[in-house]
Structure formats: C-alpha cells, structure tokens
Amino acid sequence: MLKVEEQQPVEFSSTLIEKFDEIVKRYPAGKQKSALLPLLHLVQAEFGWTSVAAMDKVAEYLNIEPIEVYEVASFYSMYFLQPKGKYVLEVCRTGPCCLVGAEKIMDHIESKLGVKEGEVTADGLFSWRGVECLAACGFAPVLQIGPEYTFYENLTEQSVDTLIDNLRNK
Amino acid sequence: MSDLMKVTIDGITVEVAPGTSILNAARQIGGDIVPPAMCYYSKLEGSGGKCRTCIVKVTKGSEKDPRPMPKLVASCRTTVMDGMEVQNITSPEVLEARNGVVEMLLINHPLDCPICDQAGECDLQNLGYENGLQRTRYEFERRTFERIDIGDKIQLHMNRCILCYRCVFTADQITNKRVHGILNRGDHSEISTYIQTAVDNDFSGNVIDVCPVGALTDRTFRFKNRVWFTKPVDAHRDCNHEKCNGKVTLWYKGADVLRVTARKDQFGEVEEFICNECRFEKKATADWTIEHPTHIPDTSVISSNHYETFKPLPVIKENLALQEANKVELEKTSKF
Amino acid sequence: MGRKLLLEHINVPGINTLEVYRQKGGYRAVEKALKTLTPDEVVEEVKKSGLRGRGGAGFPTGMKWSFLAKPEGVARYLVCNADESEPGTFKDRYLMTYIPHALIEGMIVSSFALGANTSYIYVRGEMMPQIRILEKAIAEAKAAGFLGKNILGTGYDLELYVQPGGGAYICGEETALLESLEGKRGNPRIKPPFPAIAGLYGCPTVVNNVESIAAVVPIINDGGDEYAKVGIGRSTGTKLISASGNLVKPGVYEIELGLPVEEFIYSDEYCGGIANGKRLKATVAGGSSVPILPANLTLKYANGEPRLMSYESLSEGGFATGTMMGSGGFIAFDEDQCIVRNTWNFARFYHHESCGQCSPCREGTGWLEKVLHRLEYGHGKMSDIDLLVDVSKKIEGNTICPLGDAAAWPVASAIRHFRDEFEWHVKEPVKSLSSNYGLANYAVPIERKVEEVKQDNL
Numbered sequence A: 001m002l003k004v005e006e007q008q009p010v011e012f013s014s015t016l017i018e019k020f021d022e023i024v025k026r027y028p029a030g031k032q033k034s035a036l037l038p039l040l041h042l043v044q045a046e047f048g049w050t051s052v053a054a055m056d057k058v059a060e061y062l063n064i065e066p067i068e069v070y071e072v073a074s075f076y077s078m079y080f081l082q083p084k085g086k087y088v089l090e091v092c093r094t095g096p097c098c099l100v101g102a103e104k105i106m107d108h109i110e111s112k113l114g115v116k117e118g119e120v121t122a123d124g125l126f127s128w129r130g131v132e133c134l135a136a137c138g139f140a141p142v143l144q145i146g147p148e149y150t151f152y153e154n155l156t157e158q159s160v161d162t163l164i165d166n167l168r169n170k
Numbered sequence B: 001m002s003d004l005m006k007v008t009i010d011g012i013t014v015e016v017a018p019g020t021s022i023l024n025a026a027r028q029i030g031g032d033i034v035p036p037a038m039c040y041y042s043k044l045e046g047s048g049g050k051c052r053t054c055i056v057k058v059t060k061g062s063e064k065d066p067r068p069m070p071k072l073v074a075s076c077r078t079t080v081m082d083g084m085e086v087q088n089i090t091s092p093e094v095l096e097a098r099n100g101v102v103e104m105l106l107i108n109h110p111l112d113c114p115i116c117d118q119a120g121e122c123d124l125q126n127l128g129y130e131n132g133l134q135r136t137r138y139e140f141e142r143r144t145f146e147r148i149d150i151g152d153k154i155q156l157h158m159n160r161c162i163l164c165y166r167c168v169f170t171a172d173q174i175t176n177k178r179v180h181g182i183l184n185r186g187d188h189s190e191i192s193t194y195i196q197t198a199v200d201n202d203f204s205g206n207v208i209d210v211c212p213v214g215a216l217t218d219r220t221f222r223f224k225n226r227v228w229f230t231k232p233v234d235a236h237r238d239c240n241h242e243k244c245n246g247k248v249t250l251w252y253k254g255a256d257v258l259r260v261t262a263r264k265d266q267f268g269e270v271e272e273f274i275c276n277e278c279r280f281e282k283k284a285t286a287d288w289t290i291e292h293p294t295h296i297p298d299t300s301v302i303s304s305n306h307y308e309t310f311k312p313l314p315v316i317k318e319n320l321a322l323q324e325a326n327k328v329e330l331e332k333t334s335k336f
Numbered sequence C: 001m002g003r004k005l006l007l008e009h010i011n012v013p014g015i016n017t018l019e020v021y022r023q024k025g026g027y028r029a030v031e032k033a034l035k036t037l038t039p040d041e042v043v044e045e046v047k048k049s050g051l052r053g054r055g056g057a058g059f060p061t062g063m064k065w066s067f068l069a070k071p072e073g074v075a076r077y078l079v080c081n082a083d084e085s086e087p088g089t090f091k092d093r094y095l096m097t098y099i100p101h102a103l104i105e106g107m108i109v110s111s112f113a114l115g116a117n118t119s120y121i122y123v124r125g126e127m128m129p130q131i132r133i134l135e136k137a138i139a140e141a142k143a144a145g146f147l148g149k150n151i152l153g154t155g156y157d158l159e160l161y162v163q164p165g166g167g168a169y170i171c172g173e174e175t176a177l178l179e180s181l182e183g184k185r186g187n188p189r190i191k192p193p194f195p196a197i198a199g200l201y202g203c204p205t206v207v208n209n210v211e212s213i214a215a216v217v218p219i220i221n222d223g224g225d226e227y228a229k230v231g232i233g234r235s236t237g238t239k240l241i242s243a244s245g246n247l248v249k250p251g252v253y254e255i256e257l258g259l260p261v262e263e264f265i266y267s268d269e270y271c272g273g274i275a276n277g278k279r280l281k282a283t284v285a286g287g288s289s290v291p292i293l294p295a296n297l298t299l300k301y302a303n304g305e306p307r308l309m310s311y312e313s314l315s316e317g318g319f320a321t322g323t324m325m326g327s328g329g330f331i332a333f334d335e336d337q338c339i340v341r342n343t344w345n346f347a348r349f350y351h352h353e354s355c356g357q358c359s360p361c362r363e364g365t366g367w368l369e370k371v372l373h374r375l376e377y378g379h380g381k382m383s384d385i386d387l388l389v390d391v392s393k394k395i396e397g398n399t400i401c402p403l404g405d406a407a408a409w410p411v412a413s414a415i416r417h418f419r420d421e422f423e424w425h426v427k428e429p430v431k432s433l434s435s436n437y438g439l440a441n442y443a444v445p446i447e448r449k450v451e452e453v454k455q456d457n458l
C-alpha cells in the first residue's frame, strides 16, 4: 500500500486531453470507462510510467472511482506502477523463444547493462525484463521497446549490443 | 412461465420458481445436501461462480434435453431446468473434486486458526474440517502479506483471504462509494485500497460480516475473545439511519458486549445489513432491547457450549436419502 | 503448391495500402455482399463454407453467427479477437502487419451480416505498431467510402475502431476480452449468459478471431461451396500455421487443411526440416495449450497411419495418443531440448497469466510451476511426478474458463509421453543440470510405442 504523501502531482496537457476526447467518442454514451486502457497507454507514453496521481486524474476525467483505475492498471502487465528506465527492453521469455536462445539473450542483456531484471541503470536510461510470448515466435528471440513497442527480431548478442549502443548515443 | 420447475437433488425432489439456481433449490430442501458456498451471497448481485466449492454433477439436464452436463457445474450459478437431476453428496466425483478445491483454498492459507478471531465461525474452517485432507501436500512457502488497518474500524489480514469478492460486491452495492478492490492478478491478487485510505462510510462495516474467513475483522471487537466463549443474543434498537433497521446480534462475555454483528441466517448470510453506528458505537446493554438467545446451527463450534438441539425438518423424516445424508445429526438428536 | 486464399498476394509490394490491395481484387467482397446479398444470405454462405473458428476452439463460424440474438431496438456488436497471445501463435500479427485490409474487408462484410453498426478490433497492447497500421488502413477505407455512413450508397452504416489491450493473455478468452473492452479487469465472465445473448455492454455480440474474419472475404468472393471444396472432411479451407522452434524455416504458412504433418515439417515448401541437421523430438501442434506429442506420434497415429494437419486428424487418438489443432501454433523441439524445462516454462506462463478468479486455477497453476521448477533444478522427488498429474486433474474441468484446462493439459501430456525423462531428472539431479535426456526412443517407429501408451494412459 502506498502512502498518500508519495504522490507527485501531475498536469495533463491540452493535447493529451484532446486525444482523450477523441478516444471517448468511440464508445456509446455512458460507456466512457471503455477508454480506460487506451488512456492509460497515453498517460504512460507521456510520463514514462503510471503514477497514482496520474491514475487519479484519469479517474476524474472518466468520472469513475480511483480504485477502479488501480484495479485495472495492476491487472495488466504493460502498465508500470513504478518508474522505469527511459528505454525498457522487454525480452520474450516463453517456451518457443527459449528453444532458440532467449535465455542467453536475457543473460547477455543483464551483464551488458549491469542491472537485474526490473532495475534501472545508474544513468536512468535502461531497464529490462522478461515478458510472455509476444506473438513473434517464428522470428525468435525477440524484444520490444515502449512506448511505441518497436520490435527487434532474430536477436543475437551482437545485434543486442548494437541496439543498446545506438540507444545510448541517441 | 409462472410454472414451477421440478428438480431432484440427491434423490429429493423439490419444486422451485423458474430462474432459481441449483444451490438455492438445494437450500429449499435443506440439510446436508446443500452444497457449501464460499463466494456466493444471495444478497449480492453477481456474486458466486468463483470459489468452486459448490460444484455439483448434473446427471440429467432437463425433461426436454435429458443429456447430462459434460462437466461439474457451480451450483450457485447454474439455473435449474424442469426435470433436472443433480448429484451432490451422492456423487463420489463431486466429493473428490470438492476436496481438490478445498485443498487449493488451503495451500496458501496460513492455517492460523488458533489465533484468528473468526475461528469458530469461519466457513473455511468448517469446510476444511468436512472435506480437507489430513495432511498438506504443499511444501512451499505460503504467500504472505502485511496485516493492515483499513481505517480505525476494520483490519485486513490478507493472508487469510480466499478472494471470494464478496466484500467488493458489498462495497459496490451496499455502500455509496467503493475505495477498496482487488489489485494485481492471479495468485498475487490482493484486497487493498492501494493508496493509504480508510474504508469508511455508513455501511462499510458490513464487509466484515460477509467475509467467509477471518480476512476482514472488527478492530473494535473488545478483548479479542474466542467466539465460542461468547454468548450471542438477538437484540434491536431504534436506529435512525434510513437504511438500517437496528436488528443485530450482540456477542456477550459475562455482562460485556464484545461486538455487534448483523443477524445471520442458517446459511451464514446476514439477514439485513446494519449501519456502522449500530456495529461499532453501541456496545452497552443499555443501547439495546434484548430479544432472545441467537439460534446457532448445531454444526458450529459455537454451539459446543450451549443450547438448541437439532430439530429435523419434516421433509427429512419422510425421505430415506435425506435421513442417510443427515445421519450424524440424527444420531446426535436421538442421544439427547 | 497448395491453394492460397489469404496470403496469395502477401509478397506484392504495397499490398498493405488500399490502392494495391484493390488492384489485386480487394473490397470485391464488400461490393458483392452489401450490394447483392442480404445479411442472412451472407450468413448462409459462411455456413455453407464450413469455416471453423481459427482462434482455438474450432467452433463453426456460421453457426455461431446464427445464434446471435436480435431483439428489436438493441445494438449488436462484432468484436474481432486480435489478442493473439497463445505461445507459439503469431499468424494474426503477420496478417495485420502485411495485409491489414484483408481484416478490415472481413470486418465490414461480417458486421453487415450480423447487423452491427459499430465494431471493434481488440488488439493486444503490445502490438502498438499493428494498431497504427490498422488505424491507417481504416482511415483509407473510410476515405474510399467503405466505412462510415451509407457505405457505397447502400444505406448501411459502420464505424470500426481499434482497441488496445493492456498485456494479459487471458483477454484472448472472449468474455475476458469483452470485460477488458469495457475498461475492466480481464476476468472471464461466468456463463451463461453467452455473448450471443449478452456480450459487450450487455448487448448481443459475436467475437471472432482475426483469421476467421479474414476468411470471410474469399468465402464471399468465391461462394461458400467453393471454399468448402478446399481442405478435407469437416476441416474446410486453408489455415494459417505459425511454425516456430527448431525448424530450418520458421514462419507463417498458409496450408490447405489435410496436408500431411510430415510434409509440413520436412518439405522445402514449408518448414524445410529440423534446423542444424538435428532430429525431431517432439511437437506442440496447436499452441502451448494443446497436448505435446513425441515425434513418432506427431507424424503417425498409434496404428501407423500418417497424421494430417486437420482438426480431426490432429485429435485422432484422443488425449492418449493425439493432440489438437488449437490456434495452429506449431512448435518443433529438436533432440537437444529438455521436455521438463519446457513444461516448467509453460507452467510458469499459465501461472503468470491466470486471472485469479477461481481457486483451482489461481492456486493450482502456481503449485504446478513450483513442483516443476524443483524437478528442473534437481530437487525433485519421484512422488512429484504423480503429484503433478493429480494437481492437474484437480484443475482440469473445475474452472470458470478454459485457461485452467490449458494449464493442466501440457503438464499432463508431457508426463504421459515423457515420464522417463521426468524420472531421469529425479534420478540424475546433477547430470540433468548440465546435460539433456536427448532423443531417447521418442522418434522410434510407432509399433513399439502402442503398448506403452496404453499402459500409462493417464
């Protein structure tokens, strides 16, 4: 359970609110709660994670109770309820990928970044974690990076090195 | 469609209104053939279907379509059809599957009954006693959570929670604002407010009464006594809350009221929800008009101290299958 | 070369655009259906085609459509299930990436058939790039008059929206998907009522897989009867198979149902055999939820006849010696793979993905994972093997949704066919950490296997 004092206030920009308004129009009147998942994605893309303060604002916008947002955000695996690195490398760790070396790729990322799964590198740039099947098993091993979930397929230790170096120098 | 539906459960036939669930039909018959229900709550819309303790076997779907149902079904969420035939305690398959469900419910349960306030009136304790294995086969560390106070009236021991969702439905349907819910997923799910907020409004105390285990308990329960040393008494007061009629059970130790709860029916459900003032604030005998000792089912540990003997329903006297089903109780009565 | 009904133009440059898609005959089905057929006639064609749901359960699509309740004055919905999260399955992502208009066209025709004026495509949140692709395709189709008000002047209105998920395998289960689309936790609903009566927002709803909906396009273009001529028996048409694991050419293949499994694995037209010159040890033929089979039973039935890629043939022999078509996720294991490790990996997956609503699945999946972990890491006991079978039995059939079964079957089947490998892990705890049990007799010709299978028919 979080202490209330830990919340940092957030502001939603007018462009963000405009995007919200667009999404809510997709559903019948009174069913605006349907927008919750897409809205949380937008919030996370904007702030890098999904904070309590942001969730409370979303609840207010959708006219629902905050607990309804917490329940949903904590159910799904894509919403980060803790701050993460700027780039979160999400490597598939499920059966088919493991048949062709996903576990080695994860070990390599761990030693290359020097942080354990879920942690953030000292420069704040990187986190990594194992995720479940990304529906790309034929192009394994694979990883994705939010918020646009860019996809990297047929990974090798070399291609992972290049990827990380490129992101670092960006 | 006003015609009654005929349904036969463990050989006993009963006629019920269309739309009745198998569980409620069984409750109309009563006795041992009533499946245990850990998550269903007749007063809470949408409850049931989750714990799977109430599973039964439908051996005949209906008069029109006599095929049996391919799987065991949750009796609380399966509607009777005319001519349906159901097996509960007469089916070894059902009993075995139910043992399995109980085992699952217990693998992560702390089994801390000796120090739990609910001991003696815990549905899980009763269920484990009736269906549980003697020895646990689970050799891993049990899931643990911190015990937390959600407000100054209610304490949450998440370790004991069986995720029946009853308290969530109660907060949604009985109180005017829900601040607690189910967070996370799978076996990490937990009841929580997520941020530090108190569960507090006029009717919030009812979550304590609907909780089938000792996960939500009354922080104002004075002296923390074992329930079987306390003596329940039905009482009422003139409550001026518009939704509360002030009918309660007072739990006495000597001359002290230790706690106040709603009155519960024979299936462990509250008869009517009560307000927080009656529950938490009125702990003097002078606040109440006493009616009579509370009826406690014979199977409960609470009744080990006292009173009422088992009175067989008329239907049991006439029916051989039911007599068999209620053998233990009948033997007890004849001893008296 | 087998017939291609969905992927025929996959290699045409620009086929992801409306322009090229139309040059290749795209949107003919919309014109035909909306201008010359009634909704019921479209349903009739789909019934005649014998199309079976491609999302996993294989339920006849036309029949499902005809169950849709049509109360006066109540909206109806079509929701496309693009949650694709079953390990081993990646055909829907492929189709949406390369030929998004095939799905959009299918959605228009299907929505018309069902009388839906608003339809949603629920795409798993991780497929953000595919969501962008679909949104672009929808905008193109709308600009060309295939979506929106009064489509092609026929008076039929349809709005189509893409909805992202939030990362949860369970949202592939159709009622969990509807909950999620309503902005809630992805807890499967307790049925009845079924979505055909009370689905999205309590209205009658049909949920169909991406591939099922895309298949409606060739069905309308060529007629249901023509479609039914492709394939074998009650397995009509073509099927997208996602091939992964230790294959020379993993990827998505469109096959005519009825193709021999052996040809699919070894011919150059399809997977091209096992990678690195290794031998096949086992397969999971229909996505992680279906029973695993050793190589010998993959290629042939217990009686020695060849097994085919069709709903009936894959399940020939029941759970004792067969498996299921599932969602068509074909995973191949070479001789170096460890079945215990893979079973643990899958158990971890189901444990991670259980929604936690019902006790047998919530508690049982974690138990399975923990016991398998202990076996894989050299701390197992002989009795663990039977314990696993027993726990899986206690989950199977006793849960709200089929995820419980999906978690139980891989474990039960792995022990059924590979019990000696599990026992070896107990007997050789140190050796099993650094080496593998290998191919053993899992690929030896079938005749010897029959006896054994009967014995431990669990």
Ligand SMILES: Cc1cc2nc3c(=O)[nH]c(=O)nc-3n(C[C@H](O)[C@H](O)[C@H](O)COP(=O)(O)O)c2cc1C
Pocket: C052, C053, C054, C055, C056, C057, C058, C059, C061, C081, C082, C083, C084, C085, C086, C169, C170, C171, C172, C173, C174, C175, C207, C208, C209, C210, C212, C213, C401, C402, C403, C406
């Ligand atoms: C746990 C679980 C996961 C599922 N995942 C998917 C999925 O990712 N995609 C899909 O199309 N169907 C999935 N299904 C099947 C759906 O419930 C449903 O049967 C299907 O979408 C119906 O479409 P169809 O008739 O076109 O196959 C899943 C079912 C279960 C029980």
Ligand code: SF4
Pocket: B160, B161, B162, B163, B164, B165, B166, B167, B168, B191, B207, B210, B211, B212, B213, B215, B216
């Ligand atoms: S706290 Fe009690 S009432 Fe609430 S879900 Fe847990 S067991 Fe049920």
Ligand code: SF4
Pocket: C170, C187, C188, C353, C354, C355, C356, C357, C358, C359, C361, C362, C399, C400, C401, C402, C403, C404
């Ligand atoms: S079987 Fe598992 S996933 Fe399905 S409803 Fe029950 S707990 Fe949830």
Ligand code: FES
Pocket: A092, A093, A094, A095, A096, A097, A098, A132, A133, A134, A135, A136, A137, A138, A140, A142, C087, C088, C089
């Ligand atoms: S197993 Fe990694 S993408 Fe499917």
Ligand code: FES
Pocket: B036, B037, B038, B039, B040, B048, B049, B050, B051, B052, B053, B054, B055, B074, B075, B076, B077
């Ligand atoms: S009481 Fe029926 S499933 Fe819980």
